[in-house]
Every structure is written in structure tokens, then in C-alpha cells.
Amino acid sequence: MYLNSIFSDPVRMERLVDIAQSSFLPLIEATLQFTLPLSIISFIFGLILAVLTALARISTVKIFQLIARVYVSIIRGTPLLVQLFILFYGLPTLGITIDPFPAAVIGFSLNVGAYASEVIRAAILSIPKGQWEAANTIGMSYTQSLRRVILPQASRVSLPPLSNTFISLVKDTSLASLILVTEMFRVAQQIAATNYEFLLLYGQAALLYWVICFALSLVQGRLEHRFDRYVSR
Amino acid sequence: MYLNSIFSDPVRMERLVDIAQSSFLPLIEATLQFTLPLSIISFIFGLILAVLTALARISTVKIFQLIARVYVSIIRGTPLLVQLFILFYGLPTLGITIDPFPAAVIGFSLNVGAYASEVIRAAILSIPKGQWEAANTIGMSYTQSLRRVILPQASRVSLPPLSNTFISLVKDTSLASLILVTEMFRVAQQIAATNYEFLLLYGQAALLYWVICFALSLVQGRLEHRFDRYVSR
Amino acid sequence: MISIKNLHKKFGQLEVLKGIDTDVQKGQAIVVIGPSGSGKTTFLRCLNTLETPTSGLVTIGEQTVDFAKPLSKKQIMAFRKQSAMVFQHYNLFPHMTALENVMEGPITVQKQNKKLAKQKAEQLLIKVGLGEKINDYPFQLSGGQQQRVGIARALALEPKVMLFDEPTSALDPELVGEVLQVMKDLAAEGMTMVVVTHEMRFAKGVANEVLFMDEGRIVERGKPEDIFNHPTEERTKRFLSLIQDTD
């Protein structure tokens, strides 16, 4: 190879360290200002949507089933990039203009809603029928059964796959730059564009994503531990 | 809004139809030549990797567990784009140069391997312990039990989440353009770059992705049906 | 206390209950026996409207319902309140302690005062012999203990009638006794009970009457000693020979 290893070149090494140091702060800022809020808000809305969609899929009302199916099929079947594109640049031609951040939240929530709905549907279906019946028998309504008996148990089952969904979401927020939200990955690109150290900056961005994922896995561990209170091992 | 609906403008309408017609062929070509082969090959390699990783995670050998955990954590915790970037633009600085298509296959396989390993791990763990014991009792070795008893049943359980992984993969192949594989989405971008109808071309690309996903869901349905042979409803 | 007239239940084409007519006096304990698939479980579930009967006129406690007519949710709820169900596999809520399981109905559904509901739940758990286990989760309890929590949970609803579907058949043999004891005590206190069970100790010792079901019909009905020793129907005889010692 004609490129020497960067480690054997002290000047370049120093330059890289300098760049890495000075770029961490803006990257972290963008993470805190956009990447994380966008992820968290979208995830919350997405989960609500997902529960509703899952219930629609499970329901016996054909039209609810159909709407839910079509929604999930479209969202999962087409790239997120295109969805954001249409939401942000397509809708204005129909007279609907949404600001960048809300548009991003809508786009990502719709995405999470579709993916998570399958997880939640499976989780709800995995709760033994006897639990519904026991709830019924003590006189609970559908909503009460869901809220007090089924969803608490389904949460336990769906925690690992939902944390996957969240991890994907966090990384997908990098697409928000396409619709004018300057999230962390875009900042990395901006910095790299001036110093041409793409590998370094992308590496830093990856590290930050990884830290978020790692933090998430800790949270997940604690939640699982809490749930495990009532599960034998 | 100051932009009139395109539908009220026959000239523009005609232009859009023309572009759509002439671009479908190249898009389909690119799908058949790159997007699909890349998806399928990577998925196959990824699955093999995923089974091995899942077995490593389940195994009692601490070092296997650790390797598998670190691998999964890194791949899931960092963006695919960065992984491809490092693989393609980073490795050459260490003297390793891989051609675009193989590099894409490696990158996507590693990705599928990490995500699917969790699915497969869960599926294997969901097979009742009694199945391992019954296999043991008739004298099967670990590999025999796995091949004849556990994996066939785990396939049934993991089919829906694995089809999710495949769907994601198909769409993620659009990142291959970053490392010079002119897959379908890239072709859409190239065409749009000459006529500036990004929305239209992206919509066409989305449609093609959706068709693939839809076809997949049909295949999935048939497979589930086949599996259901031995499952009561 | 219970009166059932021409109760039918179809699952699609399959008619599982083909006209059940019977009634149960207040304070009586009735045992239902019959081969697998004969409709025993379906019968009980119809009484608690876990399955909606296809037709039939059923009175439990103060509520009479004609299932041939469309019913409002409110009517069903009022009817269901008359009875409480104890399941074969307990069906406790695994994410709630024994106490929370028992309190759940009174608090969430009947909107009772929390403190009072808790007191009552504690008393019920003491009654079924689980005073020490009120804060344990189901997985920490043996099968027999879980089933006793299940009974306490049903009792907390203050039903007119208790329905039991094979309450001991999932239990280890030496744990059966403790659940039967609680049921015997209940019968002695005058609780009206319908019990599906093949446990001869209960059928012979406690039941006021035994009902033999086959193919969705009540084939024979009588005092336990009569049914077990001198069944009149051929089907009853055949069935009893299968489940009793033959040697």
C-alpha cells in the first residue's frame, strides 16, 4: 500500500488528536440538542401509535385490521429516506407545510409505530389466553384488562425487541439532516467537510451512537431486572 | 401555498409520466443486478454468521460469549454507513483493499449477522428444554440435536422477525452506493440528478422496494403455511 | 340459585352443548364429570359468560338472561358478577403479589376503597391458609398455594356461585389435599358451587349431587353414592370403569 499507517506519522497523528478534541463538544451538543430529543419524542409517540396499531391488527373489526396492515406494509416496505422526503418536500405541493423538527418527529414516529406494532402485537399474543379470561372473570372491561393485566406483561416480553427498535431509531435520526434538522451526524459531516477527515469524524459519531446504545442497554438491563421480580429464573 | 398542484398542469404532468416511464427499466435493471443479489447473498452469509453468534452467546464458554457480545454491540451500536465507510475507506490505510461488491457483502453480512443473531438466540431459547432432552435421550450429539430438532423448530419462531431483518437489509443496500455499488437507489439518484425530479424518482424507488417487500411477505406466508403443517391452530 | 333452561352452545358448526337443563339449589355443591371433550368446561364458561351461549335461559342469583336475544354489555357484566371462576391452571396475574391478585377485582372493577379492599383480601388469604404469603409473587408459590390464591381472588368478588374447572388436576398429588380442604370448608359454609373434577375424594365426600355429561348433554344426575355405585346409563358405567381402579 502506498499510504503509510497514520501511526508512524507524528504530525498527522497530532492533527487528528486536535481535530478529535475540538469536534467532540459540537458533536455532543448536537446529540443533546437534536439526536436524543428527536429519538426520545419520536419513540414515545411511536409506541402509542404502535399499541393502537397492534390492537387494530388483533381486533375483529375488518376495517381496522386493513388500515393497520396497509400502514405497516407501506412504512416497512419503503425507505425511511423516501418517507421523510415525501413528508417534507412532497406534502407542500398539496398545500401542507410542516416545520423540520415536527416533520422529523412525525416521520420517525410513523416509522417506529409500524415496526414496533409488530413487536407489540406478538407480545400481546404471547400472553396466555388465560390471562384475558381471568381478567374477564373478575369483571374487567377490555381497556381495564389491557391496562392492568396484558400490557404490563407484554412490556416484559417486548422489551428486548423494542430496545432494538430504539437503537435503530437513534441511528436513523441521521436522516433528519435531509429535512433540515442538523443532528449529530450532520455536524460530523460539516466538520469533516472542512478538514477532510471523514474517517475520524465518522468514527467519533459512531462512538457517540455506540455510547447511547450502551447506555440504553444498561437501562434495559435495569428494567428487565425490575420485571424479573415476578419471573422465576 | 404558492405552488399549484401538479395535477392542474398538463405539461408538467406529461413530463413526469415520460420520466417515470423511461426510468423504470434502468431501475429494475439495477434492482436485479445489484440490489437483489446483494440482499440475498448477504442475507445467506449473515444468517450463517447469526446462527454461529447465537450459539456462541448461548454457549457456556465465556470467551465465545464475550466475542459474540462485543461483535453484536459494535455492529448494532454504530451506523451501517460508518461501518461500510471504515471497511472500504479505512481498511486500505492498513493495507487491506476489498472490491466494492465483496466489501458490500461483507458489510451487510456482518450487519445481518449481528441483528439476526439476537432473533435466533431468542428462538433457540424459546424451544422447550424438553426438546433438547428428548434429543439427548435418543443419543443425539449437540450438532445433531441442533440440526435435526432445535433449528427446524426455531426457524418457525424466527421467521417473522427474520423477514423484518431482510426487509431492512433490502432497503439498507441503498448505502452500498457509498462504496461504489450502483444499486437501484443510486440509479434513481443519478436519473434525478439530471432531471431534478427527486420526489418522483424516489417515489419510484420506494415502489420497487415495496414490491420486493410484498413479494417477501408472500414467500413468508407460504413458509409459515408449510411450517403450520405441524402446529395446531 | 342457578336455573338453566335449554342451554346451547355452538362453535361455528360444532355444537358443543346440545341443550342443558338443570338447576342448583342455594348452598349446594354439584360435581360435573364426563369424558374429555364432553363440554364440561364449555358449560362452566357459559355460566360465567366467558363463552356466550348460542341460546338458553339462565338464572344465576338475581340475574336472569335469555341468550337467544342480543344483550348489552351492562347486562352481561351484571350477570357475570353473580359467579366467579377458578381455573385449572390458576391463571393468577404473574406481575402481582398474592395480595394484589386478590385486591385487583374489588379495586379496579368494583372501585372499592383501597384500605378496606386490602383488609378483606388479607382476611381471605388467611382463610385459605396463606396469611404468611400475601406478598409473594405467584412464581414463588407452589401449585397448591397458587390455586388457593385463585380461590381467594374469586371469593373477593363476593359471588353468589363459585365455578371450579378441574381445580386440582394440575397439582402434584400431595398438594391436592390442601386445595380440597379449602373447597370443603367453602361447601360447609354454604357456598353454592359447581365443580368440574375427577377427584373422587371431593365427589364422594362433599358433593350433594353428581352430574354426568357426555357429548354436550347431561346424561345422568344423582347422589354421588348412587352414580358411582349404581350408574343407570351404559355411558356412565363405561366412563367410570375408565377412571376408577379396575383391578
Added chain:
Amino acid sequence: MISIKNLHKKFGQLEVLKGIDTDVQKGQAIVVIGPSGSGKTTFLRCLNTLETPTSGLVTIGEQTVDFAKPLSKKQIMAFRKQSAMVFQHYNLFPHMTALENVMEGPITVQKQNKKLAKQKAEQLLIKVGLGEKINDYPFQLSGGQQQRVGIARALALEPKVMLFDEPTSALDPELVGEVLQVMKDLAAEGMTMVVVTHEMRFAKGVANEVLFMDEGRIVERGKPEDIFNHPTEERTKRFLSLIQDTD
């Protein structure tokens, strides 16, 4: 046929088998009873090396193994081949038909000729009364039928000893008889059997001896009539009173 000397099994700190000494003659059918948790299942599983004993000298058929010493995979396989296990919950392979379940061991493990293995499997299924069901999947079979496939699957391995762990306790009462019949036939043919069961019909009618286990030890051993009618040990008496009719 079986000889066991000072068999111990620990799970971590918990000693489940605290020194079992016993032997079983060729052609004998032994019933093991005892309270839940006393170690009956663990005992059977140790004989089939589904659990590896902590120590003990065990002979089954032609193989003797000292579990205090490290063992090679080959030794364990050879030892395991001497016996075959029938489980409480059948543990059939759900993705294989009855026939495939029975053929699986001979073909995959013992590498027998497919055609011969199939013939033998068919004969075995006919023998357990399932000649009509050979191409059904487990979910299409009743519990009793599934358990009979389980027995055929075990027999296909041509073991010296058959081990049964509560083979009828997951069955509907009226299906118990058909499985017991197959087991009785086996005993009559001279198969050596160790059966954990609380099914008195089998214990009293078929067993040559009954073994009472408690807390990891064999507390009492004797002919069925002796054990059930005149148990000498206090623990045995207490246990028998729990599982037998008390009224």
C-alpha cells in the same frame, strides 16, 4: 440389570440425591414414589445421564460407570444407550410425524438402514396401538396417543432398561388407561422398567417392588402390598395418607 452404589447429585450447593444404593433385577418393574422435590426425577435423569451425577458407581446392562471420575463423551454415550426415557410431557418432536419421531433415533444416531428402521418403527407403533396414526403430527394426537408414541420412540432404541417419569400424570383421566396398558404389556414381556408414578393401578397391579424416596434418599422399599398396606416408616405413612383417599 441395574446396580447403583452411593449415587450423589448436587446442584450447586443443593444436594438432591444423598446416596442412593439399590439394584434392579432383569425383567423387574420398579415403581418409585415420594413427595414432590424428593429427587425422583433427578434419580431417573441420572440413570440416563441427562444429569451427570456428582459421584456414584452405576451399572446398567453391560456398562459400568464411576461418576466420580472424569468421563469421555464416548463412555457417556455408550452408557446412555443402555436405557431410554419416557417423559411426563412426552417431548415428542412436533415437526415430525409419529413415524418420523420413532425412526429418528435409529436413523440419525444409530445410522440404521432407512427401510429397515421404518419397518421396525411401524411395527412398534402398531404394538402401542397406533397403526392408524403413523403419519399424524403430534398436535393431531391426543395426550394418550402422544405418550404411546413416546414409548415407541424409546423402544426403537432397543434399550436394556426403560425409564418412565410420571408418564400418565399429564393425561386426561380417561386416557390414562391406554398408556398403562402398553406399560403393563411391556412389563409382561419382561422389560426392565423404572417408573416414577403415583398411579396406584400400575403400582399395585404391575410393580414387582415399590421404592419410597424422600429428601434424596430411599426411605423404604418393598412389595407393593406391603408398602401400601403396612408401611414401616413414619414418612411413608404420612405421604401415603396424602395421596390416598382419606375418607
Added chain:
Amino acid sequence: ACSGSKEEDPTTDDASKSEDDVLAKVQEEGTLVIGTEGTYPPFTFHDASGELTGFDVEIAREVADRLGVEAEFLETQWDAMFAGLDAGRFDMVANQVGINPERQESYEFSDPYITSTAVLVVAEDNNEIKSFEDLKGQLSAQSLTSNYAETATSFGAKLEGVEGFNQAIELLNSGRVDATVNDNLTVLDFLKQRPDAKVKVIDKSEDAAQSGLLFRKGSGAIVEEANQALADMIEDGTYDEISEKWFGENVLE
């Protein structure tokens, strides 16, 4: 951000009626919304303090000033820039968009405000390629839609399609292509930032390419206004100042 001023204007109006809208809207709102990439130094990028700056940014800001309105920059990727202009998210794009007939079919350009020449870049240790003429049969990394792709092919090069200069350089660095043809100003900036980069400029072309500010088709009067502003800037020396600042020379022609 983009709705508002036109409510009284019935949206059912035909296309010709919307001709004058952009200027009116910009003046009414007091802001000119400008789309740009923000990742293309020295034309549009973020300086060390994170501020958006660059030659195109300053030119666009000056144009807004002269229109008597605030400049508001919105940043996004190349493809989204065009979509954003179409969707009315931006009034104008300032991002070194080269003037060519294809683009003119769909968009309107201001008068050119910069002229750049193509340079040939190869790896430092490449001694085979010495001039554009040596490109024949070599693999050159080009953005397929840029004018430089045509330049490269005209000398017989095979093309490797890339998304931008950065990727071209990465390819050159990793030895995957032999050359790239690009705008000399971009290359100069790169070499300033990465003096250690193992690449060199080997040839300069005669052909020059011009870039202009980009507007939607039918933007109407605002294009003339922008042209006027550019002409004024050139006239009174402001342009020269900005150009000197970024390039040390006048890059208009």
C-alpha cells in the same frame, strides 16, 4: 415557516399568475430563504466556531442585503436542496450550482457569479498521468452530473460515479481510482487543509465553468433583482473584496 403571506391569494390561480410571487413574498416576510449544503468549503461550510460561512454564503448574504431583507440559510444535502427549492422550502439556492442547459430546463439561474477551471488530481506517486491527455483508459472518480464528468470523458477516461469531491479523494487515497477532475478552488482548499495528502494537481484545463444562484422556474422579478444586486456588487467593489478574501484573486471570470 413558508406559509402565510399569500392567504388572500386564491391558490387556484394558474401558474403564470404566480410569476411575481417570490419577490413579493420575500419582501413581505423580510427574509430570503436560501438553501445550501454547508459542507462544501470554501464555498459553503462551517468555520472553526461553527458559523456557516464561505464564498457562496457571503455572496448570497450580500444579495439579500441589497434586496433589503434578511438572509436565512437552511442546510441540507444536494438532492434535498433541489427538492426543497421545488417545494418552496427555499427561495433560492447558493451552492456552486453550475449553469448548464439541463438545469436551465427546470430552473432559472442568475447571472454567473463565479468561474472555475478544472484541474486534474492524481496520487502523489502516480507518474503515468502527466496531463489530461494521459487520462485515456484511466479510471476517474467523478460526480456523474457535474460538468467535470464530461471533461474527463472527453479525454477518454472511464468513470467511477461518486457523490462528491470528498468521496473522490477518499477513492484516490485508497488507490481505487487513478484520478479525479474537479474545480481548482475546491482542490486548493483541500490541499490547504490536508497538506500531507498524498495527491497532487497535475494539469489545469482551458475550459471554464460558471455557477449562478438558482431559482425555481417562474420565480419572476426576484431573478432580475438578484442580477441587479450582483451587478452592483461587482460595480462597487464588494464582490472583489469577498473574492479576494476567499481566493486571493477575482474569480468572476
